Amino acid sequence: MKILVVDDEKLQLLRLEESVKNVLKDSEVVAYTNPLKALEENKNNQIDIAFLDIEMPGLNGVMLAKKLKSINPKINIIFVTAYDNYAIDAIQIHASGYISKPVNESKVQKEVDGLRYPIELHTTKKLKIKCFGNFEVFYDGKPLRFSYSKSKEVFAYLVDREGSMVNVNELNAVMWEEDHKSYLRNLLSDIQKTLKAIDCEDVFVKNHNGYAIDTSKVECDAYEYKNNNPDAIRMYRGEYLIQYSWAFFEADY
Secondary structure, eight states: OOEEEOOSSSHHHHHHHHHHHSTTSEEEEEEESSSSHHHHHTTTTTOEEEEESOOOSOOHHHHHHHHHHHHOOEEEEEEESSSSSHHHHHHHHOEEEEEEESHHHHHHHHHHHHHHHHHHHOSOOSSEEOOOSSSSEEEEEEEEOOSHHHHHHHHHHHHHHHOBBHHHHOOOOOHSHHHHHHHHHHHHHHHHHHHTTTTOOGGGGEEEEEEEGGGGSSEEEEHHTTTHHHHHHHOOOOOOOOOOOOOOOOOOO
């Protein structure tokens, strides 16, 4: 996660930067006293959260927020100010939060816990799997479409098994009460063809013991959570594969 903090007063900036770093310990934090420089040096960077002082010369926090949102509409803007008369501006540009000075860690934590836009994991892997909330699969940022909706559920179950081999009998028992093995094989074939079409066929593992997902070939929020990725932990809101009755996620807090 990359965090931008901007305040033209040096001491206030140091206090804000320290509070943010203490709350978001594993994040990259970049700090500026010059809002124009902050904009110029980060216009091509993926900023997840921006903590912005409002009263600044040259480019105030509201204008900076608008420019940052034109670059990334889903950036989380949190205003930091000693004044209350900017609340309407914050609402109008859909800011994520509003902190009154003096800043402290508890105030920062409260706003981070209630972000408007969930933080996305950043990865070089093209196949991205979302398990928290509804199950979705993305390739290069676009939803992956299977020929059958049931193929997606079978794929979700393989993702849930985290690389363990699953045979046809187990898959059939999870998906249906009756015997649908012939249809199931069509679904497995659809998964294989869909992944092959995007040059990701190595994600799907097939051998005489059954089927599995190569977890090293994908980015998955649930896997990252279990690897103690702080961004993934913050993304979890108690919902996991909610469209599937068989799904259960044991969160280890």
